Amino acid sequence: MIPHISLPNALSPDECDRLITLVEGHRLKDAGLVGGTTAHTIRRAEIAWLDDIAEAAWVMDRMISLTAQANREAFQFDLSDFGESPQVARYTAERMGHFDWHADIGAGQWAAKRKLTIVVQLSDPAAYDGGTLELRPDSNITQASRARGTATIFPSFTLHRVTPITAGTRWSLTLWSHGPAFR
Ligand SMILES: O=C(O)CCC(=O)C(=O)O
Numbered sequence: 168m169i170p171h172i173s174l175p176n177a178l179s180p181d182e183c184d185r186l187i188t189l190v191e192g193h194r195l196k197d198a199g200l201v202g203g204t205t206a207h208t209i210r211r212a213e214i215a216w217l218d219d220i221a222e223a224a225w226v227m228d229r230m231i232s233l234t235a236q237a238n239r240e241a242f243q244f245d246l247s248d249f250g251e252s253p254q255v256a257r258y259t260a261e262r263m264g265h266f267d268w269h270a271d272i273g274a275g276q277w278a279a280k281r282k283l284t285i286v287v288q289l290s291d292p293a294a295y296d297g298g299t300l301e302l303r304p305d306s307n308i309t310q311a312s313r314a315r316g317t318a319t320i321f322p323s324f325t326l327h328r329v330t331p332i333t334a335g336t337r338w339s340l341t342l343w344s345h346g347p348a349f350r
């Protein structure tokens with residue numbers, strides 16, 4: 168198994184813009200953590216759940232085929248569901264947006280069954296400084312591509328973080344694929 172796979176142009180620049188505009192038209196909420204707690208030392212971002220936005224249904228369709236492709240090529244996990252809504256997050260310099268080291272598997276009906284995490288970079292990398300998605304599958308830290316529209320797909324048990332934003336705003340799309348226990 169490889170630590171992560173990077174798929175360029177998962178969404179086109181136009182699609183990234185459309186998604187950001189859709190989410191901006193809705194109320195963003197302070198981001199929580201798995202288990203329902205909010206701890207600003209760990210994560211500072213605002214999020215919207217796409218299941219709440221009917222006009223964003225196309226996003227899930229696109230991500231399902233993309234994840235199937237990545238899973239065939241790189242992971243071959245048993246996957247059975249996309250049981251959680253996709254999430255769009257906004258990290259801003261004003262609020263010192265960041266997400267400290269964490270893994271996505273947690274307590275909770277669906278969080279416990281997360282197997283793959285898919286993150287799409289929605290912002291032009293020139294629109295922000297900092298805000299790098301970093302993965303730590305072992306003692307080495309690797310930086311995910313910042314290219315707009317690129318999807319980074321990794322096992323949900325992988326430690327990862329978003330470094331603090333120091334200028335501008337970064338938008339990302341995250342979703343998870345679920346399945347039976349690893350064995
Ligand atoms: O915004 C990102 O790049 C990552 C988000 C993330 O790690 C999460 O929602 O669990």
Ligand SMILES: [Fe+2]
Pocket residue numbers: 269270271284327
């Ligand atoms: Fe995460």
